[in-house]
Amino acid sequence: MRAAARAAGFTALILIFVFPMFFMxxxxxxxxxxxxxxxxxxxPSEFHPENYATAWSRMNFVHYLRNSLLSTFITxxxxxxxxxxxxxxxxxxxxxxxxxxxxxxxxxxxxxxQTIFLQIYILESxxxxxxxxxxxxxxxxxxxxxxxxxxxxxRTIPDEILDAARLDGxxxxxxxxxxxxxxxxxxxxxxxxxxxVYKWNDYFWTSILTTxxxxxxxxxxxxxxxxxxxxxxxxxxxxxxxxxxxxxMLAVYVLANRAIKSGLIFSGRKDLEAPRS
Amino acid sequence: xxxxxxxxxxxxLILPAIALCLIFSIGPTVMSVRDSFRSVDYVAxxxxxxxxxxxxSIFTDGVFLKxxxxxxxxxxxxxxxxxxxxxxxxxxxxRNRFIHNLTQxxxxxxxxxxxxAVATLWMFMMDPGYGILNxxxxxxxxxxxxxxxxxxxxxxxxxxxxxxxxxxxxxxIVIAALQKIPAELYESARLDRATRAGMFFHITLxxxxxxxxxxxxxxxxxxxxxxxxxxxxxxxxxxxxxxxMVYWIYRTGFLHFQIGRAMAGAVxxxxxxxxxxxxxxxxxxxxxxxx
Numbered sequence: 001m002r003a004a005a006r007a008a009g010f011t012a013l014i015l016i017f018v019f020p021m022f023f024m025x026x027x028x029x030x031x032x033x034x035x036x037x038x039x040x041x042x043x044p045s046e047f048h049p050e051n052y053a054t055a056w057s058r059m060n061f062v063h064y065l066r067n068s069l070l071s072t073f074i075t076x077x078x079x080x081x082x083x084x085x086x087x088x089x090x091x092x093x094x095x096x097x098x099x100x101x102x103x104x105x106x107x108x109x110x111x112x113x114q115t116i117f118l119q120i121y122i123l124e125s126x127x128x129x130x131x132x133x134x135x136x137x138x139x140x141x142x143x144x145x146x147x148x149x150x151x152x153x154x155r156t157i158p159d160e161i162l163d164a165a166r167l168d169g170x171x172x173x174x175x176x177x178x179x180x181x182x183x184x185x186x187x188x189x190x191x192x193x194x195x196x197v198y199k200w201n202d203y204f205w206t207s208i209l210t211t212x213x214x215x216x217x218x219x220x221x222x223x224x225x226x227x228x229x230x231x232x233x234x235x236x237x238x239x240x241x242x243x244x245x246x247x248x249m250l251a252v253y254v255l256a257n258r259a260i261k262s263g264l265i266f267s268g269r270k271d272l273e274a275p276r277s
Numbered sequence: 278x279x280x281x282x283x284x285x286x287x288x289x290l291i292l293p294a295i296a297l298c299l300i301f302s303i304g305p306t307v308m309s310v311r312d313s314f315r316s317v318d319y320v321a322x323x324x325x326x327x328x329x330x331x332x333x334s335i336f337t338d339g340v341f342l343k344x345x346x347x348x349x350x351x352x353x354x355x356x357x358x359x360x361x362x363x364x365x366x367x368x369x370x371x372r373n374r375f376i377h378n379l380t381q382x383x384x385x386x387x388x389x390x391x392x393x394a395v396a397t398l399w400m401f402m403m404d405p406g407y408g409i410l411n412x413x414x415x416x417x418x419x420x421x422x423x424x425x426x427x428x429x430x431x432x433x434x435x436x437x438x439x440x441x442x443x444x445x446x447x448x449x450i451v452i453a454a455l456q457k458i459p460a461e462l463y464e465s466a467r468l469d470r471a472t473r474a475g476m477f478f479h480i481t482l483x484x485x486x487x488x489x490x491x492x493x494x495x496x497x498x499x500x501x502x503x504x505x506x507x508x509x510x511x512x513x514x515x516x517x518x519x520x521x522m523v524y525w526i527y528r529t530g531f532l533h534f535q536i537g538r539a540m541a542g543a544v545x546x547x548x549x550x551x552x553x554x555x556x557x558x559x560x561x562x563x564x565x566x567x568x
Binding site: 013018035081101112116119138141172202203242261 | 286287288290291293294295297298300301302303304305306308309312319365366369370380382383384385386387389390391392393394397398399400401402404406407409412441444445446449450453498502504505508509523526527530531536539540543546547550551554555
């Protein structure tokens with residue numbers, strides 16, 4: 001009885017969560033005829049890998065992949081430069097107005113950016129940053145969430161080690177790059193993986209801060225495969241494009257599985273999606 | 278150490294972050310609140326104080342009220358489905374066997390990929406003509422649905438997509454909480470001949486309840502801030518049946534150029550979300566300290 005219930009539950013889980021992903025990959029290899037069949041075909045009767053070539057050229061994959069890579073890595077580099085020193089100062093230095101300034105920096109944790117995007121758009125259009133790579137990345141160099149998680153970890157690093165380095169004549173920058181950063185490597189890597197996931201998947205900010213295709217990223221390329229209106233959709237091509245856009249993210253997930261999960265459990269961060277946090 | 282340098286250096290270290298925060302976060306928030314009390318037209322160049330007129334305007338506007346109601350319904354349904362589903366899947370997968378770990382990893386996958394990827398997949402399955410979901414309904418003798426294209430089912434369709442994407446995250450967090458419960462608790466309960474249901478309600482549920490509170494608040498925040506699937510899958514339609522707050526602000530500001538009204542809506546959303554976020558942040562801070 002219990003075994004039967006367990007088997008039923010397990011089947012339901014697989015059916016609900018695993019099947020759609022399997023079906024996506026399967027459909028991406030079907031012919032145009034097969035993908036629109038009733039009853040639906042679950043497996044392609046013959047493989048059509050050329051769907052991928054069609055999707056590749058139709059969605060101009062290289063252009064968007066380049067933009068995705070650029071915007072993601074510029075954001076990561078920017079966060080390293082902006083957030084790491086800031087977190088170090090809040091975790092390890094004493095200065096006036098420290099509490100007030102820390103509250104200020106954590107402001108984004110309280111007010112999600114989905115609510116103020118219109119003003120960011122207005123600001124960027126005034127300074128001519130719409131449709132530019134700097135407009136798409138610079139606002140995200142500052143991340144309240146990255147700073148918060150770094151500060152939590154930096155606090156656990158003993159002051160004695162940092163003091164010893166300072167006595168040896170290290171400048172603050174050197175203390176950060178040569179002592180703090182190596183000792184806090186796990187949290188820095190985890191935070192940057194989160195930034196990667198968030199920026200790679202971003203659709204919200206790309207649709208707000210761009211009006212043409214110049215700096216748009218992969219999620220937009222998938223959207224471009226969708227015809228306007230309700231004309232017949234070539235789902236086999238769309239699914240092929242979707243799988244291609246997914247592959248880099250899946251690779252990161254497989255490689256960094258443990259870091260992502262333990263990071264999420266530790267920090268309790270929910271949103272890899274919309275808010276800039 | 279030179280005293281002068283060390284007194285200045287912390288400020289230099291935090292300066293870039295503070296500057297960006299002021300420019301891209303606090304400034305825009307202040308401007309949002311300001312513009313919500315004004316009639317702003319960037320094209321005509323007008324900008325005048327109108328008091329609460331924008332707020333009066335949106336709260337007497339049937340569309341805004343409908344959208345706010347949709348957001349509440351969407352939030353309630355997605356939390357009410359994804360948290361219990363996450364708990365159920367976690368109870369089920371909380372065994373350290375290969376197949377359970379693998380299944381857990383697969384269930385988590387939708388959380389890590391973009392909403393666009395997930396939405397594209399579900400639009401394929403929800404295709405009113407040849408979609409596999411309508412075929413599945415047919416197998417049970419049910420009539421086909423028009424899913425995203427029908428005002429009666431469009432919001433529900435978005436709920437399904439959101440729940441599918443977030444359940445894996447809830448499962449992950451609940452499993453982590455379950456694994457912290459000491460096994461002795463269950464052993465002594467078993468000695469006392471407790472039933473499985475009794476153990477669940479008296480041991481498991483109370484122990485994981487802080488985590489559940491946390492999941493409910495974070496899910497509520499992300500549900501209320503939903504934009505991607507609305508824009509991508511339905512554009513709020515048909516007839517605003519699936520329109521949610523953030524998309525309403527987007528459309529009001531971007532397409533209708535009613536900055537004042539859009540900002541009034543944004544302030545309502547900020548107030549609502551900041552209360553929930555403040556609760557969530559307090560919980561998160563506690564977790565970070567006691568772990």
